[in-house]
Amino acid sequence: MARGYLALVLHAHLPFIRHPEYESFLEENWLFEAITECYLPLIRVFDGLVADGVPVRLTLSLSPPLLAMLDDDFLRGRYRTHIDKLSGLADKEILRHNGNPQFLELARMYRRILHETVETYDDRLGGDLVGAFTRLQDAGALELITTGATHGYLPLLRPQPSAVRAQLQVAADAYERTFGRPPPGFWLPECGYYPGLEALVRAAGGRYVFMETHGILGADPAPRHGVLAPLACANGVAAFGRDPHSSRLVWSADEGYPGDPWYRDFYKDVGFELDLDTLRPFIPVGDTRVHTGIKYHRITGPTDAKEPYEPAAAAERAAEHAADFLRRQVEAVEAQADGMDRPPLVTALYDAELFGHWWFEGPQWLDTLIRKLASDQDVVEMVTPSQYLDRHGDPQTAQPSPSSWGEKGYSEFWLNPGSDWIYPHFHDAAERMRDLARAHGDAEPESLAHRALQQAARSLLLAQASDWAFIMKTGTAVDYAYQRTRDHLARFHYLADGVEGGRIDERRLAALEYMDDIFPGIDYRVYADEGV
């Protein structure tokens, strides 16, 4: 029997980006890149593990906006256009490198990857990635969880508690509508936690959440086992703390595996190197250069002079890093197991998009790690939070500390001079939505007023995505973040004005429903409750 556990948790999220009002739209590429480079490779890894009978128990958070986009026929059509363009570029690249064996082999690798992408996406999955994740959950390989409805950063929505409640409840409802069961747990957006949030998590049906390390270490009373065991909040919701050591191995720019010189360099992409006339047929919008995913160099080191990428050498490093990661988890478990009243649990939290997109070899690393966990040792066993709680219930009761996984550990990344202007508007709109829900709680289903109230709730949720404040802080695509925040708040107030004034333009309402086609089962009355 294993002496301890490893809970690998991946969080997959992208903001809801869908622009039928344009023939093509640059930021929709975020989803397309993630499908090709991250979600499909991860599905192939998990399917392969299941097919080979390898025990895998991984927790995957799928945000409601991501699920909605993956399940959207409009975006599916655009993804196919995108992948066709990329395939065309890959073919051109093979011609370009004829005579250069090393780069020609890499160009062939990319064409092969894109063929596999089409084969998996079209032929095997029929474009249904959500179905693939569902089957993996049904097979016991994945525990799928949810997060805030649009990934709103909850500590800063707290001045209007109904907004927090709606973020969690709408997400739970969307999860149940998709997977036919309530979500077992919540990934708190940005791991943002404040005392009392557990009441709303529980009200939405969540059994557990994840937390940044100091949320657990700063708990009252102090945790007996640090982050190596979950805590139970007073209402029973379990809090699993992020293990800093396993996080650093993957996240850290200095110590992390993805920075290895043999791994593929992310930034040196033909989308920024080929001349525009060559590129133009293959990029989405005008003359704007984008990452194509076709990259020929390895990280090499802190230099602009990059060496050609060598897939075999990179695969070797991925295997070595998987072995190293496993060795460290075994050592950590063996060092702590004797002093604990339950088996230690290492909770390793990562953004899913790191695997394959930013870290090209990430899926290989994950595949090797899981296979080694099953075959190379018997000290550490993979586990999901639900399994750990079932086996080792009755966690220590304590009040976790406010925390997030953002820079500096609290709310500054989302509340700073670059983004603080949005919060008065968020709180004002949430208060107005609450008042509308209370005043119009009996709107007749399918009436214009009912549809407008439903759409107003969607607009408010979409405005609250933490991504917009994140972008305002990082400084990339700020205009787009401004536009999205403004547009969703404007749509909300336009609809609220219509409901209050009894003047709703059906054509315009239908246009807003079409553009912000998310949460078909939403019930705006969720805002009528103040919270818990």
Added chain:
Amino acid sequence: MGDEAPKARLDPDPPTRPQPGTSPDQAPFTPEELRGIQDEVAKSFPRHRDGANLVLMDVDPRRLHAYWSVPHATLAAAREALGPDGEQAPLVLRFHEPASGSGGKTRPKFDVRVQGLENRWYVDVTDDARRYLAVLGVLGSDGRFEGVARSDVVTLPPLLPEPPPAADSDQPALDVDAALGVRFPEAEAAGPESTAPVAEGEAAEGPLPLENVLTLSSYAMGRQDVQLEVNAELLVEGRTRPGRELYLFGQRVPLRPDGTFSIRRPLPQGALILTTVLTDKPEGEGGEGS
């Protein structure tokens, strides 16, 4: 971002499930129509808010954020209540430490001078109290305080013995020097446990609000060839109607979608005249003030 005004009708590629609220006999939307509707709807932001409002939020264990909105008439009435000197009374955020339990008395802790009918402010907290509420009001020369808006109680995160790890980056954790508003390079180099050489009595005067501190961007003491170096900055914040064009110092100031703006620049020597030009873009009409 999106391309320019496509002419072709969007292939609707009919979705497999009905669009919410769209009956099958409705004509599909063209991109042009959708953009037209979006442009019309966008005029509903920002919304004017009635009434006085003050909201306090915790940024981290050492920092609070406040935003407020006060009608001009409300502020004028508060000033009038202070008597003849009220016209000059500064706007103040008065921070209280609420008593624990129901019967205790709330104690004022410190005041922070602020400005603006609608504005936002960061306030750094140097003591160990964790619970705060704020009252926005005007402070008379005789010490009388006339409040116009009150916040809810906010609880700051506990002060942990070790700075929390910066999990996603290599950024250092917030240090005490930064919370005091000045940076001592030597202290930074010595690590987060070091104590900055704060002048005696300085800490006892209470926290420095961030916007005051921003005028001191660097502060070096005790180096061989520098006795004191003070670099001052000018922070200009404000708001106007969205869609206008605003110029300060002859340069265009980018507006946020709600019409607010904020710029920083080095404080020039000598007297400063803020030449402000506001242009109504659609009409081509402008106004000027300084």
